[in-house]
Amino acid sequence: MLWNVDLTLVDVSIVTRDAYVEAFRAVTGRPLVKLVPPMGRPDSEIIFETLAVNGVVAEDDHLPRFLDALAAAFADRRKRIAKEGRAMAGAKDALRSVARLDGVTQTVLTGTIKSNAMLKLRAFGLDKYVDFELGGYGEEPYSKASLLQVAQGRARDRLGVPFTADNTVLIGDSTRDVQTARIGGAKMIAVASGRSTAADLREAGADIVLPDLSNAAEVVAAIATLTTPLDRKAV
Known part of the structure; x- marks a missing residue:
């Protein structure tokens, strides 16, 4: 099943978006302007598309760095999950x-x-x-x-x-x-x-x-x- x-x-969409905002800044040094809608897609796909629509050319280390930053940013917000989700x-x-x-x-x-x-x-x-x-x-x-x-x-x-x-x-x-x-x-x-x-x-x-x-x-x-x-x- x-x-x-x-x-x-x-x-928990609010917390997830905030984690993406922090992860994007941590990886690119720039503020996130647009986060592409999830629409059932994997985070790996969302990350590449989000980089592209924000004018960032993806490099080999972007995905692993972004995944690590996203995990850390979300974990930092774990106490908000039940409150805001x-x-x-x-x-x-x-x-x-x-x-x-x-x-x-x-x-x-x-x-x-x-x-x-x-x-x-x-x-x-x-x-x-x-x-x-x-x-x-x-x-x-x-x-x-x-x-x-x-x-x-x-x-x-x-x-x-x-x-x-x-x-x-x-x-x-x-x-x-x-x-x-x-x-x-x-x-x-x-x-x-x-x-x-x-x-x-x-x-x-x-x-x-x-x-x-x-x-x-x-x-x-x-x-x-x-x-x-x-x-x-x-x-």
Whole structure:
């Protein structure tokens, strides 16, 4: 079971933007004028585009330096996460309910770098339901669809089970997440809790669309619909 993080499980956009502002200045010595919208993209992609739209020519060391600066800036703001952010409606109950399903392992597939994803979920008590070692994260220089396959490979190596579209489920909130599932090889449960509407998510090809995570029974039922008892050892 793969969960997107931002606007699916939590919303900490204010803190994230402030961390980007500090990281940009630390790396370039200039103020950040424009931060490109996330739109479900990995931090590595956002960093390169943000450098470009602010007139900075990316050099070989820009990405690793920016990733380190972003991790440090976000960690410095960890006390603000719960105060200025929020867990999305029903997120904890959904994670808890899915954790009770036999044979299900939960992890994340997120554009956020690993350290920041862990801090985001820990601030709202959501981290205990997630195996962070099996996920895909924004510091890895891959498309999100490729990150899905990386996560499947990590789960296969750990659990000894091959993971395909038959036993992998992604829950996310954007049309980019839907495209990720379709290209990367996963069933897709889309929640209209982010910037994409339910109609957008259906048109993009989501298998099931929910308004949000507030009804944990609906989430569990959706997983049951997309998998079977024999293949429900899902990541």
